[in-house]
Amino acid sequence: MRIQTEEWQRFIPGVRMYKGKKTLFYNGEILWDDDENEGWLIYDWEEQQSWEVLIVLPGVEVISRKFFSTCEKLETVIMADDSVETIEESAFAHCRSLKFVRLSRNLEFIGKGAFLHCTSLTSIFIPPSCREIDNEAFQYCSKLIIFNVSRQTQLGEHVIANTALIRGSPFKVSSFFGNYENTEEVNQWIKGINEDDTYELHQACSSFNPLIEIIYGIVKRKGPCAFHKKNEIGMTAVDYLEANPCIENEIDQNVLMKRYVLEMMGEAV
Structure with a gap:
């Protein structure tokens, strides 16, 4: 799903059908209260499970911890170029239908396990603005083969463990967890795939x-x-x-x- 620049100005926050898909136009509302164990605050579990597309509107700087985790039908995430700077821990974990992600060009940080177990995701393009990706951010994304990231981005441990990319690499991994022995060596290899x-x-x-x-x-x-x-x-x-x-x-x-x-x-x- 492509969005032209001029389209962003017409988007209104809330849930509605867009291009035939149940879409949440997200404007930074607090959706989830994990600390008090209250769960979903605005949308109930059934509603959350119906979302197919998430469009993050301009001005949203943070995707908070677990906000969109386990959205089982979520296929597409699109962030406005001038939006998200931080994706916190487990923000999109276990979104097993997620196939297409367009990150903000302002993105600076991706938290631990942010896209853990997104088993339908085949590619991710990290903007040059991103300074750090924390541990296991894309672990168990079993179909992930394209991981495009710049040299200046700091990668944590086992960022791509148990993905198609690491399985196709020259590095030895454990049979169960898909972890690799030399994190720094793997991280340098990831960044250098197309440098020649x-x-x-x-x-x-x-x-x-x-x-x-x-x-x-x-x-x-x-x-x-x-x-x-x-x-x-x-x-x-x-x-x-x-x-x-x-x-x-x-x-x-x-x-x-x-x-x-x-x-x-x-x-x-």
Whole structure:
């Protein structure tokens, strides 16, 4: 689900249908009181279990501890670019249907187990603003294979334990928990997957500002085969492009290929 920039101004807080999905437009309300064991304060358990989409509106700075944990039907989370700075512990834990997440460009911190057991999540793109991801943040996200994160982000212990990414890595893991022995070595490997110049197109397609002219310039230099070159975890540039939640206007590989062929033939595009 893509949201154009101008759409944000029209969103009103509350629950309603949006593009055929039961959607919570979240404006920072206190939803959960874990300290007093009172549970849900505004929406009851049945209502919480019906949400399919969460849209975090501009101005919300924190997703508090456990606020959206165990939302079993939640498939999509979209944060306004100028919103969330902190995602606290277990905020989205056990959201087993969660497939698509677009994080705020202002995000600075992801807490312990924030996305624990999100077993349908296949990719996550961490903004460069994020300074720290705490322990086990994405542990047991069994299908997670794309974990795009910058060098400056500090990673805690076992951030991707028991995921498809760590299972496909060269590192030894325990058979039950999926934990790895050398956290620092694994964290450096995660950050370096696409650093080689060989994967320049992968870098462009997975950036937080994917520009069509930059992508096309790389294709012109390296040839169209660069789109389908696999990195060490078996992902192509197309895989990153299709999964990237930061692309507001679709970048069509076929359109770029047609443009490339026409230019090679000396025809005007």
